[in-house]
Amino acid sequence: MHAMQYEITLPADYDMGIIRERVAARGHLLDDFPGLGLKAYLMRERTDGSPVNQYAPFYLWAAPEGMNGFLWGPGFQGIVNDFGRPVVQHWTGLAYQEGPASGAAAQTATRCRVRLPEYDPPAAAVERALEEHRRLASADGAVAVAVGIDPRRWELVYFALWAEDAPKEVGDPFQVLHLSAPQRAELPRGRHWRASSERS
Numbered sequence: 033m034h035a036m037q038y039e040i041t042l043p044a045d046y047d048m049g050i051i052r053e054r055v056a057a058r059g060h061l062l063d064d065f066p067g068l069g070l071k072a073y074l075m076r077e078r079t080d081g082s083p084v085n086q087y088a089p090f091y092l093w094a095a096p097e098g099m100n101g102f103l104w105g106p107g108f109q110g111i112v113n114d115f116g117r118p119v120v121q122h123w124t125g126l127a128y129q130e131g132p133a134s135g136a137a138a139q140t141a142t143r144c145r146v147r148l149p150e151y152d153p154p155a156a157a158v159e160r161a162l163e164e165h166r167r168l169a170s171a172d173g174a175v176a177v178a179v180g181i182d183p184r185r186w187e188l189v190y191f192a193l194w195a196e197d198a199p200k201e202v203g204d205p206f207q208v209l210h211l212s213a214p215q216r217a218e219l220p221r222g223r224h225w226r227a228s229s230e231r232s
Contacts (some may be wrong), residue, residue, distance in 0.1 A: 067098015
């Protein structure tokens with residue numbers, strides 16, 4: 033599994049209805065995209081207490097070929113044409129789990145990014161991340177939860193979909209405008225990492 037997100041920050045007076053209309057018109061285009069576990073069309077608004085107006089889709093890819101096909105294809109080029117080329121953040125998947133509300137429609141989402149301290153042993157940090165992932169995945173209202181890591185910046189990302197209002201204490205809250213999930217069932221459940229005794 034690979035997690036991916038890009039953020040398009042918009043002016044303070046931007047009409048966010050334009051983003052809603054964009055997603056309503058185009059969101060279904062990825063409903064059967066090969067290799068896509070799920071894409072949450074996320075938005076947050078200053079009128080809801082967010083520090084910024086932002087369109088920030090979050091992806092969980094079941095296969096890297098799907099991610100490549102999207103980034104080098106017409107879907108992402110449409111973003112580039114309309115908003116310029118955004119920085120695409122991506123994280124190697126550590127774990128994914130369906131939550132107690134997995135059968136419900138996702139209404140909100142949270143995303144939390146955490147930088148690891150410089151002298152924090154990576155394996156210990158990952159084990160703590162997996163424990164936090166299990167805690168989130170068992171929370172009431174959780175639809176699905178994923179955790180990933182970017183080893184270039186040593187940054188963890190926790191991503192969760194919620195059936196109702198997102199608990200703000202677990203990360204930045206977003207509205208879910210649409211969810212495309214053609215291969216959600218193929219996202220591997222549980223942890224994606226096993227301890228090894230090998231040393232390099």
